[in-house]
Amino acid sequence: MSEKMRAAVFEGNGVLEIKEVDKPVITKPDDVIVEVETCSICGTDVHIMSVPPGYIAAPGTILGHELVGKVVEVGDRVTSLKVGDRVVTNPNDYCGVCKYCQKNLPNLCEHIIPMGIEADGGFAEYVRVSEKVAHKISDDLPAEIAAFAEPLACLINGVNKIPVKPADSVLVMGAGVIGLLFTQIMKACGASPIIVSEPAPMRREFAKKCGADFVIDPFTENLEEFVLDKTGIGVDYAIDVVGSQMWTGIKAVRKGGKVLLFGFDGKAKLSFEQYHITNREISILGTWLANASFPQAVKILESGMLNLEPLITHKLPLEKTAEGIEILGKGEGIEVLIYPNL
Ligand SMILES: [Zn+2]
Ligand SMILES: [Zn+2]
Known part of the structure; x- marks a missing residue:
């Protein structure tokens, strides 16, 4: 037996x-x-x-x-x-x-x-x-x-796709454990400022402890304006840990910026004009496992x-x-x- x-x-x-x-x-x-x-x-x-x-x-x-x-x-x-x-x-x-x-x-x-x-x-x-x-x-x-x-191994696979250098600005959307790990790794890479967007207050507190320079509740504040205010032109990199925030990421990055799609949400469907990517030279990068x-x-x-x-x-x-x-x-x-x- x-x-x-x-x-x-x-x-x-x-x-x-x-x-x-x-x-x-x-x-x-x-x-x-x-x-x-x-x-x-x-x-x-x-x-x-x-x-x-x-x-x-x-x-x-x-x-x-x-x-x-x-x-x-x-x-x-x-x-x-x-x-x-x-x-x-x-x-x-x-x-x-x-x-x-x-x-x-x-x-x-x-x-x-x-x-x-x-x-x-x-x-x-x-x-x-x-x-x-x-x-x-x-x-x-x-x-x-x-x-x-x-x-962390999944996250490193994503980080390897965005050549973050010291003083590059980064937006991390979502501050569950992956978002917080991204925040810490971005900090270790020298990124600045690091902006973390997260609706849950407890997670925003954790994000600050992990090295976020600014945190924002995207449900009560205007994320796009906030990012512009802190960076002047938009962030160099936006990381979607949620799995449905590509459009938010596209609006948050500067011209030539990169949006890294990490999170997976099988129900997320988006609709927007394609030229926002074309004429601002945005790169959309998927990363998987x-x-x-x-x-x-x-x-x-x-x-x-x-x-x-x-x-x-x-x-x-x-x-x-x-x-x-x-x-x-x-x-x-x-x-x-x-x-x-x-
Ligand atoms: Zn997992
Ligand atoms: Zn195989």
């Missing part, structure tokens, strides 16, 4: 159930079994759990994709990892052989299998991943800090360059996963972590 473990299983239609399920076993020679230390809740989990969903996940899947854990078992052909290693994981397992993988764009792989969406994820005592998506991380980092590796940016993210975390401790608002046991997703969805938490082995 197979061993059992506890896991948070998505049942469809906004339902998440804590269940006893089979503990994952090695099925392929490059498989690795990881005992989850902690797994943080992502905005994607909120979209998956909303009704109707803003992001589609397969019912019957264990959610969770931002985890850190210890290797407890390795397949026969695993060479880079051994039992006892601590790892963070790229949840988007790629095939390694399609045209995109060959172009070193594993985030755009044609056969991607997303953990915690289609394959079983980290809101569980154990998870199975393939060796190539598990990246070693120092044992010295607290688990809750190491758990930032996945969102982590593109070979895990090593960079791990290095940043291990360097202690970022101040992440203050972003951690909730540490919850597995039983409270649905509650945690709700807290994040309501904007009442920043980094909400699930500890499946508590």
Whole structure:
């Protein structure tokens, strides 16, 4: 009889159930079994759990994709990892052989299998991943800090697309954990001023602590005027962490400015005249998942360059996963972590 473990299983239609399920076993020679230390809740989990969903996940899947854990078992052909290693994981397992993988764009792989969406994820005592998506991380980092590796790797993939230099101005739209990470990274790059737009007062306070020079509530103030007032011509870069703010970004950047689209909202539809992009030479850049940016993210975390401790608002046991997703969805938490082995 197979061993059992506890896991948070998505049942469809906004339902998440804590269940006893089979503990994952090695099925392929490059498989690795990881005992989850902690797994943080992502905005994607909120979209998956909303009704109707803003992001589609397969019912019957264990959610969770931002985890850190210890290797407890390795397949026969695993060479880079051994039992006892601590790892963070790229949840988007790629095939390694399609045209995109060959172009070193594993985030755009044609056969991607997303953990915690289609394959079983980290809101569980154990998870199975393939060796190539598990990246070693120092044992010295607290688990809750190491758990930032996945969102940070996605964010670094975006940052690599905008050549921010000291004194470049930046607008960050949305101050959930990703927006706050962007704020800290932009600060580390020397950007100034950094303007953060966010309707939730608590998150605006966090944005200030993360290095925002100015914060604004876009629901009560005119963002476009505010940005013009602070920069004279508009920002060099606007980053949409929300997934629906492209038009706001286009209006906020200066001529020749760049709008980085990071957030994902499956329901967002926009309508505007195309010439606003053409005759102001605006660049619109999409960025998707982590593109070979895990090593960079791990290095940043291990360097202690970022101040992440203050972003951690909730540490919850597995039983409270649905509650945690709700807290994040309501904007009442920043980094909400699930500890499946508590
Ligand atoms: Zn995520
Ligand atoms: Zn591929």
